[in-house]
Each structure stands twice: as structure tokens, then as C-alpha cells.
Amino acid sequence: MVVSGWLSVLTAAAIPTLISARPHEFRSIQNGTGIAADDFVSIDGFKLKDRQGTVYLTGLNYWSCMNLAADDHVGGNHSRFITELDQMQAHGVNHLRIMASSEGAPTHQPFRMYPALMEAPGAYNEAIFVGLDRCLAEMSKRGMRATMTLANEWQWSGGFGQYVSWATNDSQIPYPSSWNLTAAPQRSEPGTGWGNYTVEGVDAAPYSNFTAYANQFYTMPKCQEWYHAHIDKVLNRVNTVNGRVYKEDATVMTWQLANEPQPAVVPTEYLGPYSLELPAAPEDPIIPWVKNSSTYIKSLAPNQLINVGFEGKQGKWYYQAVHNFSTVDYGTTHCWVQNWGVYDMLNSSFANLDAAKSFATAFVANSSEWSREIGKPVFLEEFGMARNNWENFGKEYPYLSSAGTSNKDNYFTTIIGAAMNDFMSDNGSYVGTCPWAYGGLYRPETQHANAFGEVWAGDPPHEAPGWYDLYDTDEAMNIVHRQQQDIAAFLSKSQ
Numbered sequence: 001m002v003v004s005g006w007l008s009v010l011t012a013a014a015i016p017t018l019i020s021a022r023p024h025e026f027r028s029i030q031n032g033t034g035i036a037a038d039d040f041v042s043i044d045g046f047k048l049k050d051r052q053g054t055v056y057l058t059g060l061n062y063w064s065c066m067n068l069a070a071d072d073h074v075g076g077n078h079s080r081f082i083t084e085l086d087q088m089q090a091h092g093v094n095h096l097r098i099m100a101s102s103e104g105a106p107t108h109q110p111f112r113m114y115p116a117l118m119e120a121p122g123a124y125n126e127a128i129f130v131g132l133d134r135c136l137a138e139m140s141k142r143g144m145r146a147t148m149t150l151a152n153e154w155q156w157s158g159g160f161g162q163y164v165s166w167a168t169n170d171s172q173i174p175y176p177s178s179w180n181l182t183a184a185p186q187r188s189e190p191g192t193g194w195g196n197y198t199v200e201g202v203d204a205a206p207y208s209n210f211t212a213y214a215n216q217f218y219t220m221p222k223c224q225e226w227y228h229a230h231i232d233k234v235l236n237r238v239n240t241v242n243g244r245v246y247k248e249d250a251t252v253m254t255w256q257l258a259n260e261p262q263p264a265v266v267p268t269e270y271l272g273p274y275s276l277e278l279p280a281a282p283e284d285p286i287i288p289w290v291k292n293s294s295t296y297i298k299s300l301a302p303n304q305l306i307n308v309g310f311e312g313k314q315g316k317w318y319y320q321a322v323h324n325f326s327t328v329d330y331g332t333t334h335c336w337v338q339n340w341g342v343y344d345m346l347n348s349s350f351a352n353l354d355a356a357k358s359f360a361t362a363f364v365a366n367s368s369e370w371s372r373e374i375g376k377p378v379f380l381e382e383f384g385m386a387r388n389n390w391e392n393f394g395k396e397y398p399y400l401s402s403a404g405t406s407n408k409d410n411y412f413t414t415i416i417g418a419a420m421n422d423f424m425s426d427n428g429s430y431v432g433t434c435p436w437a438y439g440g441l442y443r444p445e446t447q448h449a450n451a452f453g454e455v456w457a458g459d460p461p462h463e464a465p466g467w468y469d470l471y472d473t474d475e476a477m478n479i480v481h482r483q484q485q486d487i488a489a490f491l492s493k494s495q
């Protein structure tokens, strides 16, 4: 859920130890004790609570869940889905951020999850919806709750751009440079990659062109009508596995308006030491859109939580402007050191890693304070780091899984530790972390595109597969697990 070409925008115009016997900790790591349909999470000051007490989110991004969980004939891989859920559960994970939307087009579009949940306005692929039912039913059994993402700024699920295209006679989407799995170089066996980023033509528009096109979504009445119809459809869905209505199932902790909705006002300048901050723009259409959408969802699903899906990179003013509504329950942040030009995955120096760690620590501290000021908790729901890819230099693919992870592990310990310390302090706002993204059994070396052209890496189809994956055997999963154990120990002492 990240933008590889973001810099171009900036310069030119991504056997558990049981510590305590409290039912709450047991539930998240033991088999067989699930989320009761009415055990909703609520906000209590700067903390999340359920019936058992304070909830800390040990999360992972698992955006492809509905497709993986679907039947084989629509490109699913059910056994992989079950294995990966068990792996995540065994590492203490109690929250998954998954897509509850994806949009198709009349002609096959590149860089995208296929098959789509919504093939055309109001037309749904039932087999994919059943996949989403399975995700929620299996998560609920394992004590995991969900963030359900209802739309996307970026092209990898169709997203805003697809809505705008539908509303404008299927006009051509100006795709920014994206990963093309079938471009050179290729391996001898068809369907196994490698590919490269698109560098010319209609599939390599500047990011600013793409966002200008996609952001028409906020104000086009047709788009908003279809988006609201999608919200109705998903919230009122009756799960074919367990019979629960989504809007009445506490497994759905949060409805998220969209993945990384971007400001729509074209900034006159980029501010701050990292040139990421934007000047205040009270007239930005994203602001009334957040108010309108969150008010709408709250009216339909008063027991569940709502967030925006914002990154927070635009600085304090935008962060507070999009979150300061009574219908937005908590804030989110996404921290992307490489995509934002702070870290270079090919640079093995200590100074490079140190810059990333300092940035992340300051970003967590700053955003905690911004959240505190508007009285809301905040969830670190995306961050990632590549493997030691300088070790892949001169090899057949820059993102091979054989590269080590010493930098990533060091960074994960720091950024997860920053959020944990903030959570455990008296004046913090963080309520958990959610790395990007679980790739589980996937490896670039053994990838094989399915009948729909998908490999289902942790990286979505517009980005290099293997870039930000957390594999089942990665040390990052132990860091995630230790987080859950340490927080459980802290909570059992403090409650």
C-alpha cells in the first residue's frame, strides 16, 4: 500500500509462551476460543477496550486475504490461507488489516488484484465475497479482529482511479510507474517473472497525474453514490460461513474509508526537513469527504470503529484535519523510510540504518503528540523495510529472499519498540503496530503466477514482489511475537 515512485512527486511536482492466565491473553494465542459476535472494541480515552480489558493490536497487513481464501477456480489457495493464519496466530497476532474492496474494469487492467470483488458498479463476484466471509470466520476462531479497507487511493485494487474511470466512460487511467511481472528480464519457465517497473508510455505517468485523476473520486457524485452502495453491500453482508452480519460482527473492529487517501489540493510547496509536509489547505475536498463517509458508516454500524487510512506523512495540520471528527474513532500512521527517501536499501552503512531509525522514532513521537492533542488513539498500521538487498547486487533479482535481514530486524525492533513504549507510557496514544505485509509461504524464487496473473506476495501487484514481505521464517515474526508477549506481561501487571 505504498508508492514506489513517491519521490518523483516530491522532486518533480511505501509455541507461544503463556505469560499470564488471564482469558484475554489466552484468547489471542490459543486455538478454539474466538471473538464473540458482540464483543465489540470500544475507545476508552487513549486505549482500546473489549470485554476482557485493554486491547493492544499485534497486527499484520494481509490485504490479499479474500482472494487467497477463495476457491482455486478463482485463483485462491485455501490451504495456504489456513496455514498462514495459523502461523500468524502462533506468533501472537490478534489483528489483520485486509481489503474489503477491489474494483474491476470492462477490459483487463494491469497492476491489480484479480478477480475483483466488484467487477462493475454494483456487480459482485460471489466467489470472492465468500473468500472474505472465510477470512472473517477463520480470524474470529483464532481471536483475531479486522480492519476492513473499503477503497484505495492506489491502482493495485482498482481503487479511486477505477471509480473515476467508470464515471467517465471508462476513460484511460494514467497509471504511474508500476511493477510489470511479464517485462524483461524473464525466467525461462513462463509465469515465474522477474519483470521490472514500467518506464514509458501510458503506464508510466507521473504520480501527480495519477493522483489528480484518482482524486476526482472525492467530488464526483457518481463515484460517491457507488462508494456508498459498496459500503451498504459490505456492511449488510451475511457471512455464508457463520451467519453473522458484517456490521454486527465484533470480528470487524474497524471500517477504514480507504487505503492512503491523498490530499486533493495540489501543494504549492513541500515543507519540513524531509519535504513531506504540506501547507494547510482547509478547502481540500478530502476533508468533507472524510466527514461525509464516516458519518454515513457510523449511522449504519454504530458498534464498530472507523478510521481514515491516512499515512500522516503530510504533517500535523493534515493529520489533525482529517481525524478531528466525532465519527472518526482513532488515527492511523504509515511510516515508509525508503519510499520517502530517508533510507536506501542498497546502502549497507550504519549511517543509513541510523537515519531510518531516527526518522521512525521521531515520526512515532510526533504523531503520538498530534493524536493526543485531538484526543484520539493512533495505530501504526503500515511500515516496512527491505531485506539487506545490497547482498543481491549482481544477482538475477534485486529482491531475492536469500538476502539477510539484519537492518530490517534492527529497524523493526526500534519502530515497534517506539510504539510499545508510547503505549506503556502515561501520555502516549499508540495502540499497536501492523507491519507491511505478511507474505508467509511466498518466495520470489518459487513464485508462479496463477491463471489471473497473480503471485500473492506480501507486496501488492504494482510493486516488486518480495520487497517488503515478512516470510514465515523471518526474524521479524519473532519480533512481532515478543511484542505481544511483552505487552501481555505489562498489561497483566498494570490491570
Ligand SMILES: *[C@@H]1O[C@H](CO)[C@@H](O)[C@H](O)[C@H]1NC(C)=O
Binding pocket: 072, 076, 077, 080, 441, 442, 450
Ligand atoms: C498454494 O500455495 C502453496 C505455498 O505457496 C504452493 O506450494 C501451492 O502450489 C499453491 N497452490 C495453488 C493451487 O496455487
Ligand SMILES: *[C@@H]1O[C@H](CO)[C@@H](O)[C@H](O)[C@H]1NC(C)=O
Binding pocket: 031, 086, 087, 089, 090
Ligand atoms: C489450530 O487448530 C487447527 C485445527 O484444529 C490446527 O490445524 C492448527 O495447527 C492449530 N493452530 C495452532 C496455532 O495451534
Ligand SMILES: *[C@@H]1O[C@H](CO)[C@@H](O)[C@H](O)[C@H]1NC(C)=O
Binding pocket: 169
Ligand atoms: C465513450 O467511449 C467510447 C469509446 O472510447 C466512444 O466511442 C464514445 O463516444 C464515448 N462516449 C461518450 C459519451 O463520451
Ligand SMILES: *[C@@H]1O[C@H](CO)[C@@H](O)[C@H](O)[C@H]1NC(C)=O
Binding pocket: 110, 180, 181, 182, 183, 184, 198, 203
Ligand atoms: C509488460 O511488459 C510486456 C513485455 O514488455 C508488455 O508487452 C506489456 O505491455 C507490459 N504491460 C504493461 C501494463 O505495461
Ligand SMILES: *[C@@H]1O[C@H](CO)[C@@H](O)[C@H](O)[C@H]1NC(C)=O
Binding pocket: 184, 185, 196, 197, 199, 396, 397, 398
Ligand atoms: C529495471 O529497469 C531499470 C531502469 O530501467 C534498470 O536500470 C534495471 O537494470 C532493470 N532491472 C533489471 C533486473 O533488469
Ligand SMILES: *[C@@H]1O[C@H](CO)[C@@H](O)[C@H](O)[C@H]1NC(C)=O
Binding pocket: 174, 204, 205, 206, 209
Ligand atoms: C500529466 O499532466 C500534465 C498536466 O495536466 C500533462 O500536461 C501531461 O501530459 C500529463 N502527462 C502524462 C504522462 O499523462
Ligand SMILES: *[C@@H]1O[C@H](CO)[C@@H](O)[C@H](O)[C@H]1NC(C)=O
Binding pocket: 221, 224, 291, 292, 293, 295, 296
Ligand atoms: C454525503 O454527501 C451526499 C452528497 O454527496 C449527501 O447526499 C449526503 O447527505 C451526505 N451524507 C452525510 C452523512 O453527510
Ligand SMILES: *[C@@H]1O[C@H](CO)[C@@H](O)[C@H](O)[C@H]1NC(C)=O
Binding pocket: 320, 321, 324, 374
Ligand atoms: C478539533 O475539533 C474541536 C471541536 O470539535 C475543536 O475545538 C478543535 O479546535 C479542533 N482541533 C483541531 C486541531 O482542529
Ligand SMILES: *[C@@H]1O[C@H](CO)[C@@H](O)[C@H](O)[C@H]1NC(C)=O
Binding pocket: 347, 348, 349, 351, 352, 355
Ligand atoms: C550511504 O548512506 C550514508 C548515510 O546516508 C551516506 O552518507 C553514504 O554516502 C551512502 N553511501 C552510498 C554509496 O550511497
Ligand SMILES: *[C@@H]1O[C@H](CO)[C@@H](O)[C@H](O)[C@H]1NC(C)=O
Binding pocket: 272, 273, 359, 360, 362, 363, 366
Ligand atoms: C518531528 O517534529 C519536529 C518538531 O516539529 C520536527 O523538527 C521533526 O522534523 C519531526 N520529525 C519527523 C520525522 O516527523
Ligand SMILES: *[C@@H]1O[C@H](CO)[C@@H](O)[C@H](O)[C@H]1NC(C)=O
Binding pocket: 365, 368, 369, 372, 425, 427, 428, 429
Ligand atoms: C510524554 O512525556 C515524555 C516525558 O515527559 C515526553 O518526552 C513526550 O514527548 C510526551 N509525549 C507526548 C505524546 O506528549
